[in-house]
Amino acid sequence: MSAPARSQLEELGLSATCAEVLHHLWDYLDDQITPAGAERLRAHIAACKQCQQYEDYQECFLRAVSGLRQELGAPESLRERLAERLKGQGCSCWNKVRRGP
């Protein structure tokens, strides 16, 4: 761990195990760490109220970001233009770009 990172954690008054959660919670929530590492974090979080609250906070944040995904469709005007340009390229499926009735 780098000196500035260690210093920040000391300021927050956190233990080394809590520090591991802080460092790797996003990796954990993103399913990017080994099963053994994930199990270790899971066990610690289950037993540590502070880390549980931090996990809740980050999970809520990631859900909020994920919720920004809109089911936007490509506008009809874009489909028309793209269909014409694909037709110009000799693409036989150009008409499939348009939405069906």
Next chain:
Amino acid sequence: MTTATMVMSRSPDHLVEEPDVTADAGPEARSASDVARDAAFEREALPWLDDVYRFALSLTREESDADDVVQETFLRAYRSWHTFIPGTDCRRWLFTICRNVFLRSRERQRPTVDLEDGEQDAVAASSVYSAARERGYDDIFARLDLAPALQEALDELAEPFRSAVILVDVEDMSYESAAEVMGVPIGTVRSRLFRGRRLLQEKLVTVAEDLGFQGAGAR
């Protein structure tokens, strides 16, 4: 003009992007190849038009720019269809082209950013949380509809952090897929993603303060 002269007169891009049609293939053989290519393009690529449009719009933030990027993306995809590997993730392939088209269109506007490593941002994010907690804001994501502010913060986020957040958190791509789309190592996606998340959280705490949000239990 000889065949050799004709080939040499083509631009490198043309040589790269044109389907591989052998010189001695007859009209019937070429037609069969084209039919197969078009069928594959229709089946694999066209269903992702809405997704590519949504991604382009999140990058450009302007509908007219997104239209141009999407058209260019699909035209390039069609011309370069021979480089798509059947059985691989066509959505990821199209997103890669889309982002490259976008970046090329903005080449002169690309900001130069100083990248911190992922660890620094992960720890810095905990400091943001700590500050939010002191103000009783640790449940703001659950209690306050921050979607408009979050969207605005995401729109204002600098590249390449915005792309990392959009690909992984909004479009639900794996780090590996996002790395391929962005053309960077997985570790770079991670550090950009973490920086992007941390910046978004800082922005949202500021928004909550500006709104006069009263936390459940200010400490």
